[in-house]
Amino acid sequence: MIKVLFLIHDLGQGGAEKVLINLVNHMDRSEFDISVVALFGGGVNEPFLKPDVHFQSVWPREVPGNSKLMKLLTPKQLHKLCVKETYDIEVAYLEGVSARVIAGGDATSTHLINWIHAEQHTRRAASLSFRSEKEASRCYSRFEKTICVAKTVRKDFSRIFPEVSSCEVLYNTVESEQILSMSAEPAPELAEDGKLRLFAVGSLKKVKAFDRLLRITKRLLEEKYQVHLYILGKGPLESQFRDFIAENHLSDSITLLGYQTNPYQYVAKADLFLCSSHREGFSTATTEALILGVPVCTVEVSGMKEMLGENNEYGVITENSEQALYHGIKKLLDNPHMLTYYRKRAKERGRYFCTKQTVVAVEEMFERVVGEG
Numbered sequence: 001m002i003k004v005l006f007l008i009h010d011l012g013q014g015g016a017e018k019v020l021i022n023l024v025n026h027m028d029r030s031e032f033d034i035s036v037v038a039l040f041g042g043g044v045n046e047p048f049l050k051p052d053v054h055f056q057s058v059w060p061r062e063v064p065g066n067s068k069l070m071k072l073l074t075p076k077q078l079h080k081l082c083v084k085e086t087y088d089i090e091v092a093y094l095e096g097v098s099a100r101v102i103a104g105g106d107a108t109s110t111h112l113i114n115w116i117h118a119e120q121h122t123r124r125a126a127s128l129s130f131r132s133e134k135e136a137s138r139c140y141s142r143f144e145k146t147i148c149v150a151k152t153v154r155k156d157f158s159r160i161f162p163e164v165s166s167c168e169v170l171y172n173t174v175e176s177e178q179i180l181s182m183s184a185e186p187a188p189e190l191a192e193d194g195k196l197r198l199f200a201v202g203s204l205k206k207v208k209a210f211d212r213l214l215r216i217t218k219r220l221l222e223e224k225y226q227v228h229l230y231i232l233g234k235g236p237l238e239s240q241f242r243d244f245i246a247e248n249h250l251s252d253s254i255t256l257l258g259y260q261t262n263p264y265q266y267v268a269k270a271d272l273f274l275c276s277s278h279r280e281g282f283s284t285a286t287t288e289a290l291i292l293g294v295p296v297c298t299v300e301v302s303g304m305k306e307m308l309g310e311n312n313e314y315g316v317i318t319e320n321s322e323q324a325l326y327h328g329i330k331k332l333l334d335n336p337h338m339l340t341y342y343r344k345r346a347k348e349r350g351r352y353f354c355t356k357q358t359v360v361a362v363e364e365m366f367e368r369v370v371g372e373g
Contacts, residue, residue, distance in 0.1 A: 002370055003033045005087040007098050010062060011036075011043030013203060013233065013259050015172075015284030016117045018045060020093055023173040025050045026359045032366070037082060039097065040066070044259065058082045070097060071131050075104030075139060088370055091115055092143070096129035103139035111369045114143040117281035119156040119302045126160050140164045145369060149282040150303035170365065172282050173358040176350070179291050183268035189257060190269055195228040196333065199270035199294070201263055201285040202277070204235030204256075209276040209299075211237070212322040214244050214254060216329060221253055225333055228252075232266060234259040268292045271339060272332060276325060277301050290314070291350035295342035297328045307349070314349040315342055 006024060011017045024034045025048075034053050038046075041057030049055050058081065063069070070078060078101045083090065091113045092102035099114050120126035127136035140146070146167045148154035154167050190197065198217065202208040210231055217229040231241075231254075238256065245254050257266060263285075267273065273289035275298035280286075282303035289296055290307070296315035298304050308315035318328035332338050 001033050002031060002089065002366060003035075003085075003087045004089045004091065004366060005035045005037060005083065005085075006091045006093045007037045007082065007102055008039070008093040009097055010038050010040040010057075011045040011049075013044050015202070016094055016281070017043065019172040019174070019284055021045055021048050022175045022355065023359060023362060024053050026173065026355055027363060031363065035085070035087070039082065039101070044261075067097065067129060070100075070129075075100050075135075076106065077104070079104030079106075086110065089113060089366055095120065095126065099143070100130055100135075100139050103142040111145075112143045113369065114140060114146040116146060116148045116153055116157050118279060119153055119281070120160060121156065123160050126157075137161060137163060145365075147365070150306055152302040152306070153281055156302070168365070170361050171353070171358055172284055172287065173355060173362070174284065174287050174291065174353050176291050176354050179264050179288055182262050183264040183292055185262060185265040187265045187269055189255070190230070190266065191228060191252075191255070193228060193252075195226045195253070196271040197269060198227055198229045198272050198274055198329070199232070199267055199289075200229070200274045200276065201232040201267065201288075203233050204231070204237040204241060206237065207278050208233075209278050209322075210241065211244075212276040212325060213274060214241060214250075215322065216326045217254055218248055218250060219326060220330070220333070221250070225330075227333070229254045230257055230266065230270075231255070232257045232260055232263045264288065264292060267294060270294045272297060272329070274325075274329070275299060275301070275304075276322075278320070280304075282307070287350075287353050290346045291353060293343055293347035293350060295332070295339050295346055297325070297332055299325050314345045 036055045038057045040062035041060045082101050089111045090102050092098040093115045095116045102112055123133050127133040130136040140161050141164055147170050149172055151169055154169050158167055200213055220227050245251055273294045273296045275286050280301040298317055299320040300317050304317050308317055316328050318324035
């Protein structure tokens, strides 16, 4: 029995948090004893952990300024505070503060694994959760293995920290069968207005760039396209978005659905799924849209070419700009046969992201790490 700890900042509404829950819920309990420790409790995804996953939070809720407060402690002090048992493997799940905590462990029999979910572009940006770039390098160099969720993420991380060896790619775990099952539920909140349904999913934060979609939708409506934009998620920009909708009299054509525990019942009814992000790792929401057979139009961010093909085989990828995304969406709207084509291709590609395949890959990696040790 291999005893594994996953340490994460929190189990909030993000894609990486959902991926972790999907992974630990499906790992073989005859081979692995799984624990999840969240630095901060109260995350909306906590209830979805299976009962046989040991879960605890270090602090009951996230507090303002926690990043600065945690820097007052050394990695070794943080590890002693957050990790109370001995494990065969300790995983820092998500870049940043989780890596700083796990890097403070000193048990010689414990294997340390780092899990990177997003491109960070610069050494400075990748070091924000650390006291300095030098400390970030020291911490990341302590890990026996670094897992990246996409080839582009691995390339980015290896460029920033060339001193860190043994990086490999393992794709995210998604609940393919459950997604399809839950998608059959009705979605009465969706308007029966005959308009094409455009969908986006994610936290209402600057990095998701949903403001681009609001402006694009306004522009399309002014050009007499019959579209209705739905955004699933909550976050700090919600009031700003609602003000934009009200000021431009768009309440009949843009709907903020908030956070939904079952987003699939909505996304499955979409005519087109959109990703407008400035930055992604390997977009969970886009993967889920493909599983549901929904055509995708996205800006170019990490992982999309791996997901949709180098030449738009499974979906449309544009340059990462508002103007390029607008033209990509408009081209699909002007050519309904392309939407039909990409719906078929999405279903084909979605079958690739099955739960069992991705979970087994992680289990085999853990077994190799322990076996080599």
